[in-house]
Amino acid sequence: MKLLWDIAFGMLGRRRRQTLVSVLGVALGVAFFIAIGSVMRGFQTYFINQTIDVAPHITMKDETRTPPAQPAFLAFPDAAVSVNGIKPRDRVRGIRASGDTLAMLEAMPGLAAAPVLTGQALLRYGARDVSASISGIDPVRQARVSNISKDMIAGRIEDLRTAANGIVIGDGLAMRLGLSMGDSFSAISPAGVTLSMKVVGLFRTGIQSLDQSAGYTLLTVNQVLQNRPNVVNRIEMRLADVTQAEPMARLIEGRFANRTESWEESNRNILIVFVIQNAIMYSVTGAILLVAAFGIFNIVSTVVFEKTRDIAIMKSLGFTEGDIQRLFLIQGIAAGFIGAILGCALGAAMIEGLAQVRFGIGTPAGNDRFLLARDWRLYAIGCVFALVSAAVAALMPARRAARLDPVQVIRGAG
Known part of the structure; x- marks a missing residue:
């Protein structure tokens, strides 16, 4: 396995410019996801905390x-004639x-x-x-x-x-x-x-x-x-x-x-808006990571095309199809992993930068800045999203490389 890692990093190292562009694409996608997620989750958490602080968690009403x-319905539930519009009895x-x-x-x-x-x-x-x-x-x-x-x-x-x-x-x-x-x-x-x-x-x-x-x-x-x-x-x-x-x-x-209502039921309309906000956030940042994944797909495909003879020689030396597939998957996942780490660092820097922004106006709640959530789960979700995107992007060219017939490659080269 160590040999596969050495070969994979050697192939990536020879194409430094393309590798750097792909890694930066992933890093920017992860960083924007973390920064946008921090702003949205910070606002949502603030709103929920304000609601919970001001309103009770549960309210029982006199209805x-x-x-x-x-x-008439209780006495004759299956009657052919219905009685409607009866004035309800007055009650205290x-x-x-x-x-x-x-x-x-x-x-x-x-x-x-x-x-x-x-x-x-x-x-x-x-x-x-x-x-x-x-x-x-x-x-x-x-x-x-x-x-x-x-x-x-x-x-x-x-x-x-x-x-x-x-x-x-x-x-x-x-x-x-x-x-x-x-x-x-x-x-x-x-x-x-x-x-x-x-x-x-x-x-x-x-x-x-x-x-x-x-x-x-x-x-x-x-x-x-x-x-x-x-x-x-x-x-x-x-x-x-x-x-x-x-x-x-x-x-x-x-x-x-x-009738007993929880704070979630009382604020259901607003909580639904939060769900829509999260869907928009995941869609936008997912699109950025998808574009970055195409960069990884491009670099792995290019390496497969350029290393066709090398792949044939490796197969003739005893490397299996699984080994070849893992070789190129390692390249894609490695690019995604490095991009995710850089994205986490860049995302943390963006959050700290946003924390320094002041709007210059006072709000009733006394806030004049972005409400930011420094949540480790945002970093974890961004990293997982980046790694999955990179693995999927590298999978197709890796499978194509694994299916190459060394005899046909060498014969065609000759």
Whole structure:
């Protein structure tokens, strides 16, 4: 085998310029794959982390996934006449037996839960009216299922207990109303209840839809505001292992019948966009590596053509077809391997170069640069892709070399 390696590298060494071009083609393909993958995966990871930080991993709602069947259908499922358009019975909205449900959820290992009552309210300050979503929470339990505490820019979430009808709102909502810390304003619910609220805290998540239209108050205060005493319409949960959110949500929904959504289900449309982004990235970089593979195909084919007599002599000396095929495969894989190593180094350099770029503008989340993921898996995928492309490119000329008949070659040369 050592002899085959020596011969293979000797053949590549005699065609340094073509070999260098092929190796650089592979290196550029791997480097672009690593750099583009780092940018895309960095953004995706950042978005998912922001979503996981702001939103709960699992949310139970006071509704069912499918509406209940009509009594007529339950009584006569195969009837010839159907009944449609029946007005559903009025029922009190809210999660039934929320206290018992909450206790059973908290008994599950690796799961924290918090009760929430959400509702709309019109916030009035002077001549300004802004509609907002108000969530009534238990600050102690809420701290276990969300990271709202780290997003506070003024006050603390625990300060909700220190003031009568205290509220924590997004800084964007405060700006829309012209509010600051300690100001009082009126909150009017759709039930017609009006409460005087006092700003005890401001938060900034970096998600504009939340910062400009969300507020938190004590659960009991929001129950009074919405005129829904002792009612909870959401239970938010956080897991020790976020990857188990989807199967855990299905398990909880099957047990309690309430619609239960994981963060993956709630953000499915955006996650599908990420899949499309990855497909585009693999297609573009795959095309670059495919062009590089043609360079390897070209150099191995040229060597086979030029070394036809040498191949015939080697076969006459006892080299088998498998040996000849391995000889030229080694050349292709060696070019791919060297290109992959150089590509990894060039890709790392490109990532560090991108890390130095500054956009000169501030974003709500405080980022003014590329969000980069330094993930070893990108290097591994790029190297494997390069080696496979090189092996496939070298396979056809290697098989053609292995099938050469030494007698015909030598006779034709003579």
